[in-house]
Amino acid sequence: MKNRDNLWGRRLSVLIFVWISLLAVPAVGDELLIRITEGADSAIPISVVPFSESGQMPAEEKVSRIIQNDLQMSGEFDPLPPEQMLSLPSEGSDVFFRDWRLLGQRYVLVGQVSNAGGTLQAQYELYDVSQEKRLVGATASAPLSASRSLAHHISDRVYEAITGVPGAFSTRLAYVTLERLVSGPVYRLQVSDVDGKRARIRLESDEPILSPAWSPDGTKLAYVSFETGKPAIYVHELASGQRQRVADFSGLNSAPAWSDDGRSLLMTLSKDGNAEIYRMNLASGDLKRLTNHWSIDTEPTYDHTGQGFFFTSDRSGGPQIYHQASDDAAPRRITFGSRYNARPRTDSSGDYVYYVHQREGAFSIARTNLETGDETVLTRTESDESPSLSPNGRMLIYATKSGDGSVLTVISAEGGAAYSLPASRGEVRDPAWSPIVR
Template sequence: MRTRHPILRFIAAVALSMGTLGAQAQLTIEITGAGSNRYPVAIANFENEGALPRSVTEVVRGDLERSGLFNLIEVGSAPMGEAALPDFIGIKARGADAVSTGTVAPADAGRQEVRFRLYDTQKQVSLGGMALRTSPNQYRATGHRIADFIYEKITGLPGVFSTRIAYVLKNGSRYELQIADADGQNAQTALVSREPIISPNWSPDGTRLAYVSFEAKKPVIYVHTLATGLRQVAANFRGSNSAPAWSPDGNRLAVVLTKDGQSQLYSLNADGSGVRRLASSTGIDTEPAWSADGAWIYFTSDRGGSPQIYRIPSSGGDAQRVTYEGSYNVTPRPSSDGKNLAYITRNNGRFQVAVMDLASKQTAILTDSNRDESPSFAPNGRMILYASEYGGRGVLAAVSVDGRVKQRLSGQAGDVREPAWGPLPK
């Protein structure tokens, strides 16, 4: 009996942890490549951090570390409060060019106020700070906002740690449209179906997703309000309805319909009204995506014989060919800063993520995998999230536009696919 008890306890522990994982599925991020010049920064523990259920500075460090752009310098476990100046010389000697300090203090209605400040250790000056009132269980969101602040102060670009991602998890014959924080945590299921779900696309205000569901035995476009779960059919015409893409002003959806023959581009309102044809071709036109300024619609077309990327003025007009290298270039996704275009190219039989500098037309292949799909830019234009394959399973991966920073996000089970990176929070 003595020998059996520990085993039983072990089994019980495994069963418990499996139950927890099942109830709260989340993605785990692994860093597979980092930037070459990582900025050395120290995130000291905040004063009175124990008032929160978990360490908020751990969240900040994790975010900055995973971005691949920062080198986290260890400064010991002693907290550094927000009110006092840090020991610049000592911290500089450890190699940190910047340091953050902070204090957690009780506020009204059971909330906590988190005050923090960022300093340049060379110039010995404050780079600014913030005070955030938070309910204790919101410590992760608070950490992401602090990390966003530090990221922006140091890189000059907005941080994307407070954003969300959407993706489809396929487990056997079960499909789930999930929404998670950008670090893969807090995954929530927006839709469960026995039929495939593809092509999720965020409304610019982050409140709605358009996607294609096959629950009616054919592709139909839905618009789904995340907070309420309310779903509305946006396009269910005769034939197939697919590839929804919101316009940057949130007023229109570019879509692909086959109601008048083959796969062609149209635009319509989110409630399905006001259908207008965008282009006409004798081949396939699909995968529309608006440029950030709303002036252009990029799309895939085989009008020239092989699938290539083209663009048309969103107000109508002639198509211009965008890609020329190779015989298979698909899924164009312009960055929100208007500088780059991510897409998938076939390279010696392997499907990989490529990026084009739209000003110089220079292209580069960023990945070395075999089956990459569905690239999606982070809203600051620095990282590209895409679907890939690892260990025989569908996973998400992210690569920086310079190809240096690489991350992989995988689930506990099943195939993760069809990622879409949401907008910056308001």
């Protein structure tokens, strides 16, 4: 408990740092290395038949292979290896359902990819094997350099056709890596695909970068940087690289969280002597104080209504999760299962709140059912932190200790199948999952 209590204190400390390097053009980052660590017993059998190809194809992974990997990493599908398939059809007229039933498959995806003058075009069809019915028949295209985007798009369509829930494979991850060099530590704010590919460095510094948070339109990141000699909150426009320091008050400036309309940020400030929750209008800079207590109030996040918010407070003697239904409502304590519950994150339906939970010396990710109050511990590792929920509510990413460093781990929101995303060098922490942008 002492180590985590020290971390709690460090997050609220004002430290002195001296240098930062900004990258005007995003540099290629360190791709995360996906490792499937656990499958789900109830995973749906699906066959992603290798797409036929015509014309010059990109040097990257094949589109159908990326789709297969996407579906597998969700934990909800069990793709059949191509070498076990009895045939390799590329269009619906060549699909013989009896063969796929013999293989125990519930769905089959077939398709064709062609290079038409530098544009990739994909025609694909998804079939329900038992009903012998086509569920999806569509065409999609992308520049030759964006074959991964094309594949993720098809994965999203397939996922939604089967589950009824929008896919999140076209979304992105933001995270911070730490490389410990002889000359000193190097922190990098990076953005990648959800499978860790196409990583790009957005900010590099020899001082800490913390708490990245996506704007609702997916175009900006808010985060905390120590480059001014103390923690300050920045808003960073990803397309242009331009950024603005929005909170640099005396004391603590931390834990930014966007409103649904992108016009304001929740944040923790101690400018008046104590750590409290404020809301800042980004256009005017106007502040409204939302909590008022002698305790530490921090780590705010909006609830599913966009009107109330969850936050961490030690007003009961140790860090616990509270909910405030509106600006002027009285906070209500949510967690009771242990003496340490912090870093709340809610789902879009308002059914659950997820958080870091301490019990018997271990720090895990847990969730509480907001209707019943029932608590479920979702992870089995001993030092987990920084949970972030996928925008479709089906997956949860968090940072966890691995050896002397840390990696990102993704699990189903029910606590089932998992995969890890270690950095190719150094540690990776503070993940944030982007919204779905149509």
